[in-house]
Amino acid sequence: MPQDADPLARPTDDDAVDRIVGQWQRERPDLDPGPMHVVGRITRLHWALDEHLCRVFARYDLGRGEFDVLATLRRSGPPFELTAGELRGAAMVTSGAVTKRVDRLERAGLVGRRAAEDDARGRLIRLTGRGRELVDEALEAHVKNEARLLAGLTADERSTLTDLLRKLGRTLPSE
């Protein structure tokens, strides 16, 4: 069984998802509650994690989207320059969203745009010196923050969790 079937055993360990699933079992006992535990928790963990993450980004006057662009450019390595299309693919957002994110970052002086020489339609977005400095600094705070958020799990648990999440992602229907 997925977890304690007996609610009296450790009732205080119930989390929000357990309570929601309990309600469903009362109201719709015909539905299999197993999948809700996973999907519901991924959703809620995402909300919670995202909030913590954004708080760090905000310290550098960045939104999630802007940090994402800076980080993508940074980890692409020198010369820290990608096309808008490459950024779009990495961020899994529409081209319009990339345009706006880059607009804001350009206004802040953290990235620059230039035309691609081989294809005049293409635009290359590159970290400026300030952008590079800022993202390197924000990144350290970000990773430290992530480590803090996961500190409640042992290394083994993190590893098992990683493997299960990887497998889930890989086995998801492709469309």
Added chain:
Amino acid sequence: MPQDADPLARPTDDDAVDRIVGQWQRERPDLDPGPMHVVGRITRLHWALDEHLCRVFARYDLGRGEFDVLATLRRSGPPFELTAGELRGAAMVTSGAVTKRVDRLERAGLVGRRAAEDDARGRLIRLTGRGRELVDEALEAHVKNEARLLAGLTADERSTLTDLLRKLGRTLPSE
């Protein structure tokens, strides 16, 4: 072990997060990549799951937020009625967002509003007959969909994953 630890053995099993972490290890070998594997995958799984989930909601002309309100009312049991504040707490959104979600649902005839008799400030939101029918139908499709999305994991894996996610949620810094 859930899958190959040796990247040379089956390098094509790398997923997007593995590739991103690989870039970071090349560019910033000083940073501990462990936490990224978990946080990055939760984020991306959330995106992917959300997309699949919303596709089902859309079949009933519902957005995620609207479905969330209907489902919260439905699982609260008869008389399928909650205050706006209770909905706000369940959905983890602001009161303004609740107002707008309920506005849309009311316009669609799926919920009704009435004043609370004990507190004239309070508004009780209740499923209409049509709302009840719709959510019961949408719910079945939703749960079936969730089951399909998780079909790639064995029952044991789902159970382990559930436990690890529950623990992570419980050990997250509270603010």
Added chain:
DNA sequence: ACAAGATAGTTTCCATGGAAGATAAAGTTA
């Protein structure tokens, strides 16, 4: 009972991002 503060919802304004059309530049084909 009355003033001050707390609380429940709503409204207004803003930020973000999606969808789809608009542009401009390639690529393709006759």
Added chain:
DNA sequence: TAACTTTATCTTCCATGGAAACTATCTTGT
């Protein structure tokens, strides 16, 4: 090469939700 078609990016319009101000009502302290 002229005419399509496709591609890369940008623009416009819209939907959603957050923040904070606003309104009405309730609670508390005196």
